[in-house]
Amino acid sequence: MSTPPAATPTAPAPVHAPGWWRRNGWALAALPVALALTLVASGDRVRTLWWEQDLRRPTAAGPGATVEFHQDVRDGLGGTVPLDVEVGLDRVADAAPLPDGMELPTGTRAVRVDLTLSADPDVVLVGCSLAVRDADGTRYDYVASAWGAWQPVSPCVPQDATGPWPSLGDLDDEISPDGTGQAPRPTTWSVSPVVVVPQDVEVTDVVLWWQLPQHVRLDVGG
Amino acid sequence: MSTPGPLAASSDDRAAGGPAVPEQPPARVRRPRPRALAAGAAVLAALAVGHVVVTAFPVDDRVQAPFLRTTTVGEPVDLRYARLTVGRPTGSTVLDGDDGTLLATPGVWLTVPLTIEALGQPRALGFAELHGGDGRTYTVFTSGRSSFLPGTTQPGVPRYATLRVEVPPQAVPGARLRVGLDLDDQRRDDVADVELGLTQADAEAWAAETTPVVAHAPSDAPPEDS
């Protein structure tokens, strides 16, 4: 015997709505995470416009050691060019004799940095920068023509066999249609740039870089 | 937005005796509910308050303003990137550019010697400006008649450079010099604001002076006549 369903529905059992805390619990837990992610995402320019405009990613070598350095250098034409080089610090010593014509200002001394590098002759290494640092992290740059001296513009390649220069795209043929005419760069060579530092500075490491923020850091032995 | 009510009957010249058209209720604009009104009013109020806040407080300028570090002649000032000491200014109506040229001026020449000690890494100061006592701003570029180009300063090796600027004599009393790092952009960075301590007597003396005042090239050796 079937009875039609009751006309009046039974009164629903009283239910307490969940409290504000229970309803929003998950969201509250996710809030700090979301805030942190927001800060990180909106702070991306801090990384690209400030952090990466200095020496931040070292490839370090202990005293007397040789290190292999690799970087994909942006070539200014939209692509990258691989750069592979092995660098070793032989010695940092007082520069005696001084380079031709150099006159040191009072309170300074000249240090000579002896490096040995190896690379393929077709790797572009010309656009390098060199500096020495002290224990505070103050950086003293190598300056090619200053204080009366004229040192090689590029401190990391031999002056008479610099190897290839960076490509300028379409301008390459106009600048030097049949190559630079120089001898090819040897696979291993040494350079000795001279850096002027204040008298009382103790050189703790040598940094060498082509494009920030990657660089080679060579610690000076005790 | 309330949807349009039923279309009002079109009033063209259809014959009165045409087929009977059922009477349409007249179109009515639905009265907006109080909540919609309140929401609209809140949006307008927020816009008005925002406008007042943005225009009453020049937030953009203040947020981007450079940090001025005031100092006087002879007192070193510590900036983020360098330690700067400004020497006593001199002036004349003729400038010796230290490269053999003599420059005349319809006003007076002002030369200010500076000592720059870079901090942390080599720095090349590129910005300078003279705020004259007459309220005008006198540009000092990196080359030209009014220029300041100290070059790259190695940390620990002080650089001695001279700033030269031509100004009308009435700008000399109360002039202040601003020196900074980046030529184009000094926002949010340290800028030295130097009170040069010049008076009307200085202006008059220099306007009558014809002995050339020398603007030395920048160097790492202190100038002999300092």
Place this chain on the structure above:
Amino acid sequence: MPGPAAPPELRARARAGGSKVARRVLDQPLQRIGVLGALVLLAATAAFGGLEEQTQDGPEALVVGTPVALAPFELTVHRVVWTTDLPGQHLSDDANRWVGVVATVRNTSDAGLLGVTLRDALTLDGVDGLVAEPSDLGVRATSVVVLDDGSSLSPVQPGLTYEAAFLFEQDGSAAPPTTAAVQLQQHVWRGGTMDATPAWRFPTTVLRGALDVREAVSDAPEEDA
């Protein structure tokens, strides 16, 4: 298409009157009559010069010797001279000559300005063989020099009155000019299309004058070598 334009009584009279044209015209919707009516009106203005080509509002005439306010400068053009020998200035070819516009320059703004803004303020037109490339404002000066000492006038400081010459290099193969059109431009202080910072931008020609050009006499501006 909305209904016909004409009121019902008029249309009834047109139908009654028997004129086909009248009936057709009055049966047209308002839109069509509007467009047609406008075209008829426009064509009718041809009768009193409505369709003649309009002449452009040109720049005013330049008067020598009177100061002219062209924001941010005040310029007074004195004369135009040419010379082959100007100590302190270097021609790109020894056979070339300098055409110089001698003027008094004053910066009337409250901040110093660079020479590049000044070079936009006065340009030359109508001289053949000028070495510099012409732009839409005429040919810009290669440099502006202070007459007293031959140095390049940059920065132009406010509150000072400079006696200067705008120098234009002319090719030696062209004949020395006898007349030149000097154009004066004024700038606007506003932000640009790419850069919102206010600066003196958008030079527009406000004055133009044809001046005689003569050879510079030997005692005209001396410069220190």
